[in-house]
Amino acid sequence: MxxxxxxxxxxEVTGSMHLLEVNGALLALDCGLFQGRRAEAASKNxxxxxxxRRLHAVILSHAHIDHAGRLPLLARRGFEGVIYATPAARxxxxxxxxxxxxxxxxxxxxxxxxxxRRGEPPVEPxxxxxxxxxxxxxxxxVSYDLPFSVxxxxxxxxxxxxxxxxxxxxxxxxxxxxxPETRVFFSGDVGRFGQPILRDPAPLPACxxxxxxxxxxxxxxxxxxxxxxELAAVVHETVGRGGKIVVPAFSVGRTQTIVYYLxxxxxxxxxxxxxxxxxxxxxxDATEVFRMHPECYDRExxxxxxxxxxxxGADCCTFIRDVERSKALNRRRSPCVIISASGMCExxxxxxxxxxxxxxxxxxxxxVGYQAANTxxxxxxxxxxxxxxxxxxxxxxxxxxxxxxxxxxxDRHELDRLTAPLAGRCRRVFLVHGEPDQMDxxxxxxxxxxxxxxxxxxxxxxFEI
Numbered sequence: 230m231x232x233x234x235x236x237x238x239x240x241e242v243t244g245s246m247h248l249l250e251v252n253g254a255l256l257a258l259d260c261g262l263f264q265g266r267r268a269e270a271a272s273k274n275x276x277x278x279x280x281x282r283r284l285h286a287v288i289l290s291h292a293h294i295d296h297a298g299r300l301p302l303l304a305r306r307g308f309e310g311v312i313y314a315t316p317a318a319r320x321x322x323x324x325x326x327x328x329x330x331x332x333x334x335x336x337x338x339x340x341x342x343x344x345x346r347r348g349e350p351p352v353e354p355x356x357x358x359x360x361x362x363x364x365x366x367x368x369x370x371v372s373y374d375l376p377f378s379v380x381x382x383x384x385x386x387x388x389x390x391x392x393x394x395x396x397x398x399x400x401x402x403x404x405x406x407x408x409p410e411t412r413v414f415f416s417g418d419v420g421r422f423g424q425p426i427l428r429d430p431a432p433l434p435a436c437x438x439x440x441x442x443x444x445x446x447x448x449x450x451x452x453x454x455x456x457x458x459e460l461a462a463v464v465h466e467t468v469g470r471g472g473k474i475v476v477p478a479f480s481v482g483r484t485q486t487i488v489y490y491l492x493x494x495x496x497x498x499x500x501x502x503x504x505x506x507x508x509x510x511x512x513x514d515a516t517e518v519f520r521m522h523p524e525c526y527d528r529e530x531x532x533x534x535x536x537x538x539x540x541x542g543a544d545c546c547t548f549i550r551d552v553e554r555s556k557a558l559n560r561r562r563s564p565c566v567i568i569s570a571s572g573m574c575e576x577x578x579x580x581x582x583x584x585x586x587x588x589x590x591x592x593x594x595x596x597v598g599y600q601a602a603n604t605x606x607x608x609x610x611x612x613x614x615x616x617x618x619x620x621x622x623x624x625x626x627x628x629x630x631x632x633x634x635x636x637x638x639x640d641r642h643e644l645d646r647l648t649a650p651l652a653g654r655c656r657r658v659f660l661v662h663g664e665p666d667q668m669d670x671x672x673x674x675x676x677x678x679x680x681x682x683x684x685x686x687x688x689x690x691x692f693e694i
Contacts, residue, residue, distance in 0.1 A: 230693045231403050231411060235686040236278050237261060238662040242444055242601050243295040245662060251403050254285040254380035258399060258415045262298030264573060265603040274355055281308035286379050289314040290417025291396035292321035298329050301360035315387055316370040317395025317522040321481055323365045324514040330361040332576055391420030391430035392637050393482035394525050400434050412436040419639040423453045425489050426530045433647055437656050438694045443663030446671025450633050450640035460490050463595055463630050464500045468564045472591030477579045477606055479572035480512035482637055483598050485519050487568055488542035495545050504565040506558055508578050510550045511570060516541050559585040572598045574605035584618045592627040597635035652679035659684045
């Protein structure tokens with residue numbers, strides 16, 4: 230009997246990892262990093278609750294680090310199977326896992342300085358550059374809508390998820406030696422309808438069991454159509470105060486979307502042509518990957534690309550890799566936009582920009598993505614009076630603006646729209662990738678809509694399907 234075991238993004242939003250035991254094979258759907266309180270996240274990330282040498286294959290829904298970030302750890306601990314991903318997801322994973330390995334090494338070096346002063350033994354990074362390279366070497370690419378075999382009696386197929394470049398939902402067809410076939414669909418992270426650049430999510434296929442994300446399972450997100458006007462208003466108000474706009478944004482996906490909007494608004498004369506800086510080596514690399522994969526664009530983006538030759542800010546943005554140029558941004562006093570990572574303000578150059586800008590009421594911190602519990606980004610959204618950055622407290626005087634419409638996650642109405650056709654046909658739903666206040670109301674709506682069994686599994690829960 231096939232069995233599902235939930236080991237990550239179970240009643241929380243990070244660390245996506247779900248196991249499928251079938252026909253003697255062990256398969257993983259995603260293998261992501263946990264994000265949040267440092268000590269807790271470090272403990273969770275180091276704990277792989279199975280022997281990676283037993284793992285037959287990993288099917289990767291997309292390259293975000295909370296879905297792909299522990300793949301190098303599998304390689305480090307003996308995994309020798311195949312990782313399946315779409316071509317764009319593979320190219321993004323290559324740069325994102327290398328970046329993650331660099332961060333792991335930097336974090337270990339920082340900790341070891343403190344441990345040496347206390348006479349404590351050094352710690353090793355979670356994984357290294359070599360581990361990341363080995364994980365990428367194991368990725369085999371498969372295009373959307375093309376069935377492929379992943380294990381004896383198990384066939385998979387990627388469907389457009391509309392969440393980020395190369396993101397996919399995963400359809401699994403399980404054929405046992407005896408009995409009818411079983412169809413399982415893993416949504417991955419589901420995107421929004423009508424967002425720029427990317428295609429809309431594909432309809433969910435008929436299935437017996439659905440593993441569905443629930444990040445915004447009880448939240449109505451502002452319409453995508455209002456985003457351009459809202460962003461223009463933020464720019465005008467901040468420029469009017471003589472301030473800077475600091476945007477913590479995921480290097481992959483969110484940064485390119487913000488740049489797309491700023492490019493368009495300037496071209497249309499709706500905002501002044503102020504300097505825009507993308508300060509993230511990873512974002513620079515990711516933008517090049519976006520340019521490599523126009524097959525993932527929606528019709529509007531392809532048409533704009535055909536007319537202008539570019540849709541990712543080549544004529545309005547300065548892309549920064551160099552550390553000294555990044556530091557120089559903090560000496561600027563005139564209005565500008567600084568887009569930097571990480572998106573949840575936990576690591577990276579954004580911390581320096583926040584430290585240098587949050588105490589001025591002229592400036593704006595523009596939040597354009599989900600902020601997980603216990604992250605600095607969540608504390609900014611909550612407008613806590615003081616923020617701890619690099620061990621020192623800073624008073625939050627800058628304006629904080631949250632534009633929820635930039636979210637790459639489907640909201641409650643879009644999730645209802647996607648799941649409605651399966652009501653009465655899908656025997657079992659497992660909600661993942663959501664905090665309880667979002668997941669539980671979504672589960673109640675699904676039961677009311679006619680889904681007979683809706684589960685909200687905790688980490689370690691297992692179910693026969």
